[in-house]
Amino acid sequence: xxxxxIARAELRRIFLSPLAWAVLAVVQVLxxxxxxxxxxxxxxxxxxxxxxxxxxxxxxxVFGFATILVLLIMPLMTMRLFAEERKSGTLNLxxxxxxxxxxxxxxKFLGVVGFIVVMLAVTALxxxxxxxxxxxxxxxxxxxxxxxxxxxxxxxxxxxxxSSLTREPTIAAVASFGLLLAIxxxxxxxxxxxxxxxxxIRYLSLIEHYESLRRGVxxxxxxxxxxxxxxxFLGLTVQRLDLERQ
Amino acid sequence: MxxxxxxxxxxxxxxxxxxxxxGVLSTRFSAALDWTAGGRNTLTEASQAQLASxxxxxxxxxxxxxxxxxxxxxxxxxxxxQRAKADIEVRFIDPxxxxxxxxxxxxxxxxxxxxxxxxxxxxxxxxxxxxVTTALQRLxxxxxxxxxxxxxxGERSISREDDSRALTGYANALRExxxxxxxxxxxETPAIPDNTSVLxxxxxxxAYLPGEIELVRDYVARGGNLLWLxxxxxxVGLAEVAGELGVxxxxxxxxxxxYQVIGTGHPGFFAATQYPANAVTQxxxxxxxxxxxxxxxxxxxxxxxxxxxxxxxxxxxLETGDISGGTVxxxxxxxxxxxxxxxxxxxxxxxxxxxxxxxxxxVGDADFLSDLHLAEVGNEAFGLNxxxxxxxxxxxxxxxxxxxxDTDIVISPLGGKAIVxxxxxxxxxxxxxxxxxxxxxxxRR
Numbered sequence: 001x002x003x004x005x006i007a008r009a010e011l012r013r014i015f016l017s018p019l020a021w022a023v024l025a026v027v028q029v030l031x032x033x034x035x036x037x038x039x040x041x042x043x044x045x046x047x048x049x050x051x052x053x054x055x056x057x058x059x060x061x062v063f064g065f066a067t068i069l070v071l072l073i074m075p076l077m078t079m080r081l082f083a084e085e086r087k088s089g090t091l092n093l094x095x096x097x098x099x100x101x102x103x104x105x106x107x108k109f110l111g112v113v114g115f116i117v118v119m120l121a122v123t124a125l126x127x128x129x130x131x132x133x134x135x136x137x138x139x140x141x142x143x144x145x146x147x148x149x150x151x152x153x154x155x156x157x158x159x160x161x162x163s164s165l166t167r168e169p170t171i172a173a174v175a176s177f178g179l180l181l182a183i184x185x186x187x188x189x190x191x192x193x194x195x196x197x198x199x200x201i202r203y204l205s206l207i208e209h210y211e212s213l214r215r216g217v218x219x220x221x222x223x224x225x226x227x228x229x230x231x232x233f234l235g236l237t238v239q240r241l242d243l244e245r246q
Numbered sequence: 247m248x249x250x251x252x253x254x255x256x257x258x259x260x261x262x263x264x265x266x267x268x269g270v271l272s273t274r275f276s277a278a279l280d281w282t283a284g285g286r287n288t289l290t291e292a293s294q295a296q297l298a299s300x301x302x303x304x305x306x307x308x309x310x311x312x313x314x315x316x317x318x319x320x321x322x323x324x325x326x327x328q329r330a331k332a333d334i335e336v337r338f339i340d341p342x343x344x345x346x347x348x349x350x351x352x353x354x355x356x357x358x359x360x361x362x363x364x365x366x367x368x369x370x371x372x373x374x375x376x377x378v379t380t381a382l383q384r385l386x387x388x389x390x391x392x393x394x395x396x397x398x399x400g401e402r403s404i405s406r407e408d409d410s411r412a413l414t415g416y417a418n419a420l421r422e423x424x425x426x427x428x429x430x431x432x433x434e435t436p437a438i439p440d441n442t443s444v445l446x447x448x449x450x451x452x453a454y455l456p457g458e459i460e461l462v463r464d465y466v467a468r469g470g471n472l473l474w475l476x477x478x479x480x481x482v483g484l485a486e487v488a489g490e491l492g493v494x495x496x497x498x499x500x501x502x503x504x505y506q507v508i509g510t511g512h513p514g515f516f517a518a519t520q521y522p523a524n525a526v527t528q529x530x531x532x533x534x535x536x537x538x539x540x541x542x543x544x545x546x547x548x549x550x551x552x553x554x555x556x557x558x559x560x561x562x563x564l565e566t567g568d569i570s571g572g573t574v575x576x577x578x579x580x581x582x583x584x585x586x587x588x589x590x591x592x593x594x595x596x597x598x599x600x601x602x603x604x605x606x607x608x609v610g611d612a613d614f615l616s617d618l619h620l621a622e623v624g625n626e627a628f629g630l631n632x633x634x635x636x637x638x639x640x641x642x643x644x645x646x647x648x649x650x651x652d653t654d655i656v657i658s659p660l661g662g663k664a665i666v667x668x669x670x671x672x673x674x675x676x677x678x679x680x681x682x683x684x685x686x687x688x689x690r691r
Contacts, residue, residue, distance in 0.1 A: 016684060017684065017688075018681040018682065018684045018685040018688070019681075020681075021677050021678065021680045021681025021684060022677075022678065022681045024677045024681075025674045025675070025677035025678040025681065026674075028669070028673050028674040028677060029670060029674040031669075032669035032670040032673065032674065033670055035669060036665065036666050036669060036670055039655075039665070040662070042655060043655050043657060043662075046653050046654045046655065047649075047650075047653040047654075051649045051650060051653060052650055052653065053649075053650025053651060053652035053653050054650075054652040054653075054655055055650065055652055056650055122673070122677075125669070125673070126669055129665055129668070129669070130652075130655070133655045133656055133657045133661070134651075134652040134654060134655045134656065135651040135652050136651075136652050137282055137283040137650060137651055137652055138283075139281035139282055139283060140281060140282045140283070142281060143281045143282075187318075188313050188315075191312070191313050191314070191315070191317045191318065191338075192312050192313045193312040193338065193340050193343070203269075203273070208318070211318060211322065212278075212322060215282075215287055215322065216280065216281045216282035216286070216287055217278050217279070217280055217281070217282075217287045218278065218279040218280075218281050219276055219277075219278040219279075220272065220275075220276045220277050220278070221272050221273045221276035221278075224268070224269070224272030224276075225269065225272065228265050228268055228269050228272070231265065232262070232265045235261050235265075236258075239254070239257075239258050239261075242254065243254070
């Protein structure tokens with residue numbers, strides 16, 4: 001129950017600040033722009049010359065572009081989670097409160113997941129708008145949304161951990177952006193010729209596992225990857241705060 | 247205190263080890279569900295049956311630049327095949343660092359994929375399931391199949407490198423498809439080899455001797471498959487063989503008055519943009535270009551069934567007069583369109599006690615396969631389709647990949663405008679307004 005209380009407080013804090021709304025607005029403008037462009041391309045060229053559907057092309061491209069956007073915005077959403085508390089001195093209060101560290105970390109994480117769900121709900125309006133116009137492949141869209149949810153949650157966990165390391169939100173933002181970018185780009189290295197352990201490198205990349213979900217394949221290995229990635233960074237955050245508590 | 251810190255580090259290490267173990271397990275024991283409508287990420291039964299019939303490894307060589315994200319798509323596309331057959335190996339080759347491989351596999355553009363099975367190769371431009379499985383079907387056919395080009399009467403050569411009219415490139419393309427190619431000069435060896443799968447008459451310029459005509463006639467009568475290319479520049483000859491097939495080659499050049507619209511640049515160039523229903527061009531959607539063609543007429547004789555393959559429209563006509571003057575017009579001696587430029591003939595017959603289908607393809611042009619024109623748009627692919635069909639190597643299975651349910655969108659102009667307005671303007675503005683409101687509330691405090 002403590003987790004939910006913390007989560008609700010965190011969610012309130014997120015939506016009371018103008019930042020979250022500005023982020024939602026910017027994301028919507030950019031995604032909306034991509035959506036509309038690809039949509040009109042698709043209307044002029046049904047099937048895209050290969051029996052592809054609107055959910056493959058239009059929604060697929062929006063979800064593809066969304067990955068780059070969330071890479072940029074998630075560090076902004078997570079930078080203040082612990083850094084701000086440390087800066088303003090409220091972290092000690094939180095740590096001395098009668099709640100376990102795990103509850104604190106999970107609560108804050110769930111708060112950010114709440115924001116993610118709101119953002120995805122807004123994003124999902126675009127495919128929903130196509131429902132009356134065509135026989136949309138709902139399963140594929142759902143898999144793509146699930147992929148985005150898992151990807152953003154993984155980003156949030158990593159950002160949460162980075163935020164627990166520093167007292168400056170801006171440093172936290174830059175550092176988590178750098179960290180995510182590195183894990184992201186690892187993928188490119190994995191497709192270079194003559195790189196050892198290419199398969200392992202590709203497995204470790206965040207984006208690799210999103211691709212099959214975007215295509216509409218629900219593979220337990222991909223789901224497990226995101227779950228483990230998230231668990232790893234949440235666990236590291238708990239350990240880190242545990243050191244601080246002493 | 248010290249021991250406590252040590253304990254913390256140990257528990258941290260254990261935690262990370264647990265994550266790694268779970269990660270390994272999750273890849274070892276994984277299950278995939280296809281959420282798409284019609285299971286479009288899952289191989290069709292036709293493809294699975296095709297893979298099951300092929301024992302032995304398949305090597306996939308994808309010519310994609312190092313680090314190109316397309317490699318991931320190719321890997322995912324072939325992962326479906328690898329799930330059904332374990333010994334499919336995907337190799338990525340960077341065309342910029344491996345020029346000798348590019349030459350060896352005759353790669354024209356990055357993104358091409360070469361499938362290799364049992365020493366035979368097929369090149370495909372993409373990785374959609376129909377492309378891959380059809381190529382696998384062709385690869386699976388083994389046995390020696392000879393395509394025999396007759397020579398000795400001014401037919402197009404299959405070995406001359408210095409002659410742009412020769413069919414050298416086409417012959418090489420056939421070899422790459424696992425077909426054996428040879429040239430037989432009837433004046434030197436007066437016999438058509440017994441193991442001939444396809445006999446090619448590549449537009450002879452001089453008349454055949456009566457004995458030679460008899461050889462060709464006998465070959466057709468015994469059920470041999472034939473590709474007959476007849477350029478308009480020379481009399482066709484071999485009238486006895488044509489009579490057996492019921493084909494009348496019409497002398498003259500087909501003229502296409504709307505050549506400027508199509509953009510061939512010459513009124514005597516035939517560009518086929520769509521094809522009548524025919525086994526050779528099934529699923530084929532590329533443009534093919536035929537420089538200077540003649541037309542034909544086909545009567546039903548000897549149980550042959552004719553299917554049109556290349557048809558020129560109403561506006562074309564066959565000019566029987568002289569075309570060197572520079573101006574032509576449709577007059578009384580000419581034959582008005584539509585014109586039959588290419589056709590296939592089939593008939594069922596009994597050979598040595600077994601029933602089989604005999605196939606013949608006729609085209610009123612040979613230039614489209616010459617080294618000068620082979621690389622034009624779809625010419626090579628069309629020529630290969632012809633040979634594959636004649637060698638009875640066309641797909642035995644028809645791969646029908648389920649289409650996406652939402653290929654068509656019906657949207658009114660107003661609805662389109664509404665979508666633009668809502669998602670690019672209204673919704674973002676609303677969100678922004680809430681944010682500005684929050685900011686005001688904060689400042690007031």
